[in-house]
Amino acid sequence: MKPLLVVDGYNVIGAWSDVSKKEWSIDEARDQLIHILQDFSGYADEEVVVVFDGWQSDRRITTEEVQGNIRVVFTHHGETADSYIERFVAQTPKYRHVRVATSDGLEQSQVLSTGAVRMTSRELLRELRELRSRGMSDHRQDAGMQRNPLEGRLPEDTVKELERLRRGIVQ
Numbered sequence: 001m002k003p004l005l006v007v008d009g010y011n012v013i014g015a016w017s018d019v020s021k022k023e024w025s026i027d028e029a030r031d032q033l034i035h036i037l038q039d040f041s042g043y044a045d046e047e048v049v050v051v052f053d054g055w056q057s058d059r060r061i062t063t064e065e066v067q068g069n070i071r072v073v074f075t076h077h078g079e080t081a082d083s084y085i086e087r088f089v090a091q092t093p094k095y096r097h098v099r100v101a102t103s104d105g106l107e108q109s110q111v112l113s114t115g116a117v118r119m120t121s122r123e124l125l126r127e128l129r130e131l132r133s134r135g136m137s138d139h140r141q142d143a144g145m146q147r148n149p150l151e152g153r154l155p156e157d158t159v160k161e162l163e164r165l166r167r168g169i170v171q
Contacts, residue, residue, distance in 0.1 A: 034067055062084065102121060
């Protein structure tokens with residue numbers, strides 16, 4: 001079972017300096033966070049659930065949708081992301097490795113009592129930035145490799161014959 005990362009979405013957005021630097025609207029910031037978490041989930045092989053407050057919205061029900069490889073939750077009117085996350089983490093089996101990203105002190109205490117690991121929003125943002133940077137570095141390194149790693153281990157005449165077959169050249 002994959003490790004689970006639960007993110008308090010608006011809490012992380014509030015700690016993210018790029019939001020004010022780039023003058024993103026709340027919708028843009030939310031979309032950017034979701035996009036970065038999708039990348040993270042695939043690269044780190046972790047299940048990610050990001051929760052956004054709906055307590056000041058008109059939402060009558062909590063909605064969950066899968067976007068790419070992460071689950072995005074919008075709580076209903078009157079429910080905070082904190083209360084949703086606390087309940088969600090408490091219902092997760094104890095044997096599963098769970099991390100919760102939030103800077104809310106009370107929520108951190110609550111999730112720690114369930115056995116989850118807490119991290120601040122800034123810690124998550126740093127991890128996302130480092131993973132993205134390391135991934136780009138790995139990608140650049142991989143780009144310098146041969147197109148097909150098997151190609152380097154085959155005799156030259158075999159490579160030529162396979163390429164001829166691939167192109168459909170009949171002799």
